[in-house]
Amino acid sequence: MQRPKIVLAGALSTLALTGCLLSGAVSANAADSGSPSSAEASATAPHNGQGNGHGKGICHRLPKLEQRIDKALDRLNGDAHTRGSMARLEQRVKNARAKHRDAVATFLQDRLTHRKELKPTLTRERTDLKAVAAWCATKDGDKKGTAS
Structure with missing residues (x-):
């Protein structure tokens, strides 16, 4: 049963190698003829969407x-009734320790430690996003100013 899979994989890799070699020959011939290669054409062509160099993608995703x-x-x-909250996890750790479930308490304590480390990171990211929002507002102003 394994033999057909190996043969198929070998045939596919040979086909892929042949395609790579042929595409290399085509691009080499294109370079010799003076026409731009696909890499050169894509570097000079205008980009649409998020990759246009104006930060349009991040500004669009910001909200x-x-x-x-x-x-x-x-x-x-x-609070302690909110799933995923630190208060709820602290309560779960206390309950596990009260019932002498040390392995569960250790596991939950590790999760609580991770969540406590996550909070400053998210707070910092929120302030960073406010700076990005200000930058996007100036870029929108530049576009409106040049279009008028």
Whole structure:
């Protein structure tokens, strides 16, 4: 049963190698003829969408990123009834220790430590996003100023 898979894999790798060699020969012939290669053409062609060099992609995603960070921080800062909150996890650690479940308490304590480390990171990312939002606002102003 293994033999056909090996033969198929060998045939596919041979086909891929042949394609690579042929594409290299085609690009070499194109360079000799004076026409730009695909790499040169893509470097000089205008880009559409997110890769246009104007930060359009990050500015477009900014509101959704802010929502995700705010939602995560709200969850972490929630009370003992909020799933995913640090308060709830602290309560679970206390309950596990009270029932002498040391392995569970250690596991939950490690998760709590990770969440406590996550909070400053998310807070820093939120302030960074505010700086990015200010930058996006200036870029929008530049576009409006040049278009008028």
